[in-house]
Amino acid sequence: MSLKKVAVAGATGVVGRQMLRVLEDRNFPVASLKLLASERSKGKTLTFKGEEVAVEVLSEDSFKGVDIALFSAGGGTSKKYAPFAAKDGCVVVDNSSAWRMDPEVPLVVPEVNPGDIAKHKGIIANPNCSTIQLVVVLKPLHDAATIKRIVVSTYQAVSGAGSAALAELDAQMRDCLEGRPVQCKIFPHQIAFNCIPQIPQSGAFEDNGYTNEEMKMVNETKKIMGDNSIMVTATTVRVPVHTGHSECVNVETLKKLTADQARELLRKAPGVVVQDDPANQLYPLAVNAQGKYDTFVGRIREDLSHPSALEMWVVADNLLKGAALNAVQIAELL
């Protein structure tokens, strides 16, 4: 790989910082690195490969001479600035939802649809965190047995809502334990010691009763798998976990797969680790997935209530495979 001039937009955020870590850890061939954030970060520096790099304020001119820009600065920022980057010949890998369902923009998980990258016109979208870990596990099952329907419930970590949300969880934990009233600014309800079935926390419910996050899982799964006939229903829930999304997945296939066959397929799947030994209490856990690049699957069993369906438990680090790692993998493929 030739050396690339790289920019990270949203470098000071929870995902942006992980992007720097992953670029460094995977030894991405960086010729130069530009760190971009809002006015609020003027004067800040971040460390990359042991060197302090000054954070610059994101502007329309930030991408001149840049080859690849990783964006994780919110949908509005991507919508506004990604076209300027693309116009200047820079390829954007965008972690927000701004471009994901645009028919001109590939939505890519490298283990699932790497070929779609070639269709890009300057912007490639990184899928929703919960969708990425779902499709990494489901793709080999779909190839082997054709998935008809997916029923998924998520248990999503607070880091997915950004650094202010993490600070709110920690403050509420302390307040609860020390008997003080909790303050809710980011979440509409207390998140400490609670589960909130509304993601994103500020988003309106759609007319069909689903949240925006749930509809992302429905629509993005079909786009990435390249199969509009797969039926998907999702319930997305925020839980008081720092990092690591967990998912309970029920998958109905056209051809019956036994639990053993599914385990065998998943053991060979790229980016997937099977952790499935109930007798020894081995199954995926958010605390163990934190900091890891793989997606973990366990509790694989045949659905008692259906002749051709499986139940499983899928866990990944939402900041890594769910965001920063997937974006860097796309940049590597580029």
Ligand code: A2P
């Ligand atoms: P800043 O730190 O200057 O606010 P998180 O989701 O963890 O809160 O991070 C959001 C990231 O997106 C941060 O790096 C933040 O920068 C950046 N960001 C948010 N809004 C803008 C904007 N309008 N222009 C540039 N960067 C932005």
